[in-house]
Amino acid sequence: MNFDDTPQEAAFRTEAKAWIQANAPKQYEEELRKSSLGRTVLKGANILEVAKAWQKKKADAGWACLHWPKEYGGRGASPIERVIWQQEEGPFGKLSGMFIIGHGMCGPTMMAYAGEEQKRKYLPPLASGEKIWCQLFSEPAGGSDVAGLRTRAEKKGDDWIINGQKIWTSGAHYSDYGILLTRTDPNVPKHKGLTMFFLDMKSPGVEVRPIKQASGQSDFNEVYFTDVKIPDSQRLGAVNDGWNVSLTTLMNERMSIGAGVSTGFPELFEFCNSLMLEDGPAIEDRSVRSRLANYAVKASGLRYTSMRAISALSKGERPGPENSIGKLVAGSMVQEVAMYALDLQGAAGVLSGPEDAEVAGKFQAMLLRAPGTRVEGGTDEIMRNIIAERVLGLPGDIRVDKDVPFNQIPTKGRT
Amino acid sequence: MNFDFSDEQKQMRDAARKFLTEKCPPKAVREVLDGKAPYDKELWKGLAEMGFLGVAIPEQFGGAGAGHLELCVIAEEMGRANAPVPFSSTVYLAAEALLLAGSDAQKQKWLPKIASGEAIGTLALFEGKGNPSPKAIKLQASGGTLNGVKKPVPDGAIADFAIVAARTGSTGRDSDISLFLVDLKAGGIEAKPLTSIDPTRGQAELTFTKAKAEPLGAAGEGWSILTQVLDRAAVLLAFEQVGGSDRALEMGRDYALDRIAFGRPIGSFQAVKHMLADMYVSATLARSNCYYGAWALSTNASELPEAAAAARISATQAFQHCSKNNIQVHGGMGFTWEFDCHMYYRRANATALTLGSLSYWEDQLIDRMRKKNAA
Numbered sequence: 001m002n003f004d005d006t007p008q009e010a011a012f013r014t015e016a017k018a019w020i021q022a023n024a025p026k027q028y029e030e031e032l033r034k035s036s037l038g039r040t041v042l043k044g045a046n047i048l049e050v051a052k053a054w055q056k057k058k059a060d061a062g063w064a065c066l067h068w069p070k071e072y073g074g075r076g077a078s079p080i081e082r083v084i085w086q087q088e089e090g091p092f093g094k095l096s097g098m099f100i101i102g103h104g105m106c107g108p109t110m111m112a113y114a115g116e117e118q119k120r121k122y123l124p125p126l127a128s129g130e131k132i133w134c135q136l137f138s139e140p141a142g143g144s145d146v147a148g149l150r151t152r153a154e155k156k157g158d159d160w161i162i163n164g165q166k167i168w169t170s171g172a173h174y175s176d177y178g179i180l181l182t183r184t185d186p187n188v189p190k191h192k193g194l195t196m197f198f199l200d201m202k203s204p205g206v207e208v209r210p211i212k213q214a215s216g217q218s219d220f221n222e223v224y225f226t227d228v229k230i231p232d233s234q235r236l237g238a239v240n241d242g243w244n245v246s247l248t249t250l251m252n253e254r255m256s257i258g259a260g261v262s263t264g265f266p267e268l269f270e271f272c273n274s275l276m277l278e279d280g281p282a283i284e285d286r287s288v289r290s291r292l293a294n295y296a297v298k299a300s301g302l303r304y305t306s307m308r309a310i311s312a313l314s315k316g317e318r319p320g321p322e323n324s325i326g327k328l329v330a331g332s333m334v335q336e337v338a339m340y341a342l343d344l345q346g347a348a349g350v351l352s353g354p355e356d357a358e359v360a361g362k363f364q365a366m367l368l369r370a371p372g373t374r375v376e377g378g379t380d381e382i383m384r385n386i387i388a389e390r391v392l393g394l395p396g397d398i399r400v401d402k403d404v405p406f407n408q409i410p411t412k413g414r415t
Numbered sequence: 416m417n418f419d420f421s422d423e424q425k426q427m428r429d430a431a432r433k434f435l436t437e438k439c440p441p442k443a444v445r446e447v448l449d450g451k452a453p454y455d456k457e458l459w460k461g462l463a464e465m466g467f468l469g470v471a472i473p474e475q476f477g478g479a480g481a482g483h484l485e486l487c488v489i490a491e492e493m494g495r496a497n498a499p500v501p502f503s504s505t506v507y508l509a510a511e512a513l514l515l516a517g518s519d520a521q522k523q524k525w526l527p528k529i530a531s532g533e534a535i536g537t538l539a540l541f542e543g544k545g546n547p548s549p550k551a552i553k554l555q556a557s558g559g560t561l562n563g564v565k566k567p568v569p570d571g572a573i574a575d576f577a578i579v580a581a582r583t584g585s586t587g588r589d590s591d592i593s594l595f596l597v598d599l600k601a602g603g604i605e606a607k608p609l610t611s612i613d614p615t616r617g618q619a620e621l622t623f624t625k626a627k628a629e630p631l632g633a634a635g636e637g638w639s640i641l642t643q644v645l646d647r648a649a650v651l652l653a654f655e656q657v658g659g660s661d662r663a664l665e666m667g668r669d670y671a672l673d674r675i676a677f678g679r680p681i682g683s684f685q686a687v688k689h690m691l692a693d694m695y696v697s698a699t700l701a702r703s704n705c706y707y708g709a710w711a712l713s714t715n716a717s718e719l720p721e722a723a724a725a726a727r728i729s730a731t732q733a734f735q736h737c738s739k740n741n742i743q744v745h746g747g748m749g750f751t752w753e754f755d756c757h758m759y760y761r762r763a764n765a766t767a768l769t770l771g772s773l774s775y776w777e778d779q780l781i782d783r784m785r786k787k788n789a790a
Contacts, residue, residue: 001710003416293777297729301700304707311418387695388688392668395683
């Protein structure tokens with residue numbers, strides 16, 4: 001048992017470290033380091049531009065999308081090299097937020113289902129951040145139940161005509177392309193009548209409306225499709241096989257371990273270490289210490305769980321459903337941590353203005369963003385189902401609509 | 416990075432599991448639980464023959480000389496099997512104290528006996544309620560003899576020798592405390608078994624009246640040695656707790672698959688599934704904290720104090736959580752004497768208190784994190 005790199009890993013780390021040292025946008029390092037969930041602010045700079053510039057620089061030097069093949073803009077690196085890169089990239093990795101969906105899900109799906117010419121055309125600019133991609137899956141009628149979606153695609157000559165609505169689409173407002181899951185046959189059970197496409201987000205008939213979140217920010221959008229035309233050549237996978245295509249997309253999510261999930265603990269520990277309460281320093285208070293210790297062991301437990309997964313990865317094993325644990329634990333923890341940090345501030349905890357609030361309102365921003373992390377990418381409940389069913393082998397949920405043709409599934413309340 | 420046990424260590428774990436499945440079925444645990452024997456002597460002998468008692472004891476002192484990672488995998492299996500033997504007191508506490516602070520003669524005398532199963536050892540630290548603290552130690556040492564009362568002492572009624580924390584000064588500092596090694600079969604000691612929430616590992620009151628004692632380690636070093644012993648034992652006991660958590664989770668899972676209610680296995684109900692998923696989560700976080708503790712223990716890293724406290728807290732929480740919810744999954748059957756659930760529930764809650772309570776370790780963890788932060 002050790003934390004040491006193999007000689008090859010060490011060589012890769014040295015090379016990555018040196019390149020990052022020489023090229024990273026250091027002027028933003030401090031702000032990025034301090035930024036936490038719900039609060040990445042770069043003073044006097046457009047974060048989209050900074051992020052794109054950093055991604056392009058990485059791509060030009062061969063450090064973008066490390067695990068992708070070289071011909072598609074990657075490096076052909078091993079999964080463990082990707083993890084080492086993420087460790088070394090440190091706070092600058094926070095600039096990759098807007099590329100995560102494109103690199104983590106859209107790219108791999110294109111790699112598996114697009115034609116060779118399309119891959120060579122679309123993947124390199126996706127890897128280099130010149131083009132941003134989004135994933136158009138969720139709908140008002142199909143959130144966790146993705147297969148319940150209603151956006152229609154109808155064949156007309158060599159084209160498909162799309163009508164309907166998507167929701168919770170991260171980054172649609174700055175995306176150039178998207179992968180789109182549609183219903184092509186409503187007469188068969190819901191999983192069997194879906195088809196996947198990719199499209200240009202600037203196509204006529206696509207309308208993006210940002211959703212204002214509880215935090216006041218707008219990371220997500222509603223996307224409306226009115227007679228949007230997609231050529232059949234942009235279909236991914238067979239007609240009505242979209243469910244299997246989307247599973248490829250979602251499975252790739254699991255490969256993104258190692259960067260470390262945000263728990264809010266380091267921020268809380270630092271805060272308690274400096275906060276003065278009426279009776280003295282917060283850290284000397286017994287109840288504060290007890291709460292802190294409980295969060296500390298969750299945070300370290302997650303950290304070492306991820307190291308165990310990295311070790312398995314370096315032995316060539318593939319990450320399994322047990323990695324759902326990170327999102328499940330960190331999601332609710334960050335929410336609790338934010339609430340506790342406000343509680344410690346007493347009446348003043350209600351203030352969120354950067355001038356008036358403690359640590360410039362960091363925890364207030366975290367509080368308002370946290371509910372979203374427990375929902376996006378699968379709710380806590382879905383994560384628990386995954387662990388119960390795929391790790392512990394418990395029976396799947398009863399799905400009463402599984403064999404019912406989609407157009408006969410009741411849509412509202414009691415029937 | 417290889418943050419995992421080696422193939423050889425995993426083989427040892429398999430061997431221990433196989434051995435304990437055969438020699439320590441729930442029926443054997445019940446013999447002790449029911450008070451028919453103070454501990455499972457046959458199992459103790461078998462553990463010695465397998466080399467498990469001396470796995471971390473150097474060969475020159477009669478052990479296998481394997482190391483602490485190996486001891487961690489054995490500990491996990493001991494917890495899984497809920498073994499009714501004085502393993503934790505003898506191997507984690509007494510043997511570790513000897514290894515850390517014993518003279519060559521003391522090691523030569525006791526360690527081979529531990530490895531061979533001839534001697535049971537323990538640590539006599541507590542004097543009534545409270546957590547580990549130099550102030551709480553009143554038992555007096557003078558002129559090579561001890562006077563005072565220790566309780567609860569784990570496995571105190573069956574132990575052959577004890578490491579005893581005693582007061583040798585009155586300056587009010589940690590250096591007032593020294594450790595002594597006492598042969599409990601010699602005169603001057605009265606051992607009284609006490610009733611506890613987990614009869615599968617006994618507790619006792621030891622009364623020392625002019626009991627002969629030899630110093631263990633330098634005078635005034637007692638508290639510093641004890642702190643190290645407790646940290647090492649915390650990691651090892653945490654592995655037992657993780658083993659117990661896993662077993663409780665497995666019992667709950669198996670029952671949820673087997674038991675039909677409302678026309679379907681209860682494990683298909685989301686409320687039950689989610690409870691089991693949460694048990695898996697706490698057991699996994701604890702296991703990962705324990706692995707870090709194992710690494711720190713086996714390399715004697717400066718991170719050990721912090722790692723030990725984290726492993727201890729996390730594993731205590733996990734075992735309590737898994738054992739209590741295992742009963743909940745079992746419903747009415749869960750709290751009958753007949754089902755095995757209560758044996759794990761007892762062990763979980765007894766283990767949570769043996770090296771100082773959960774809140775004590777929480778306090779320790781934050782202290783240690785602050786020190787590291789300040790350094």
